Amino acid sequence: MDPLLGEPWTLSPAVALRPEPFGALAYHFGNRKLTFLKRPDLVATVRALGEQPDVRSALVAAGVPVSQHAAYAAALRGLAATDMIRPRVEGEVA
Amino acid sequence: MADPVTDPTLPEPQELVAEDLIEEVSIDGMCGVY
Numbered sequence: 001m002d003p004l005l006g007e008p009w010t011l012s013p014a015v016a017l018r019p020e021p022f023g024a025l026a027y028h029f030g031n032r033k034l035t036f037l038k039r040p041d042l043v044a045t046v047r048a049l050g051e052q053p054d055v056r057s058a059l060v061a062a063g064v065p066v067s068q069h070a071a072y073a074a075a076l077r078g079l080a081a082t083d084m085i086r087p088r089v090e091g092e093v094a
Numbered sequence: 095m096a097d098p099v100t101d102p103t104l105p106e107p108q109e110l111v112a113e114d115l116i117e118e119v120s121i122d123g124m125c126g127v128y
Contacts, residue, residue, distance in 0.1 A: 038115055078116050
């Protein structure tokens with residue numbers, strides 16, 4: 001299982017999420033990257049990251065089945081590659 | 095129309111992958127759209 005699941009992450013402060021029928025558009029004001037989040041529960045996960053102790057807790061809070069956690073972790077790694085989400089420093093306020 | 099349950103020529107439902115969840119797009123191609 002991806003170790004990312006046990007780590008604390010948060011939405012980058014440079015990212016705006018625009019709700020869409022399919023999920024959301026994520027726009028990064030720093031690097032001008034635009035990414036479709038193609039499922040509402042992925043959007044809920046990303047929004048929950050900063051409020052949950054780790055990624056797995058955010059997935060559970062968003063209602064993502066455990067059987068899909070690996071795929072969601074891979075998607076979150078894709079978001080991390082463009083700084084849409086970033087590791088959360090302990091004690092940091094989201 | 096083919097029935098995905100009974101038609102053996104149709105592919106099995108695929109496992110969820112990251113590409114089903116996110117898609118990065120070029121901002122250069124979005125001028126006037128977003």
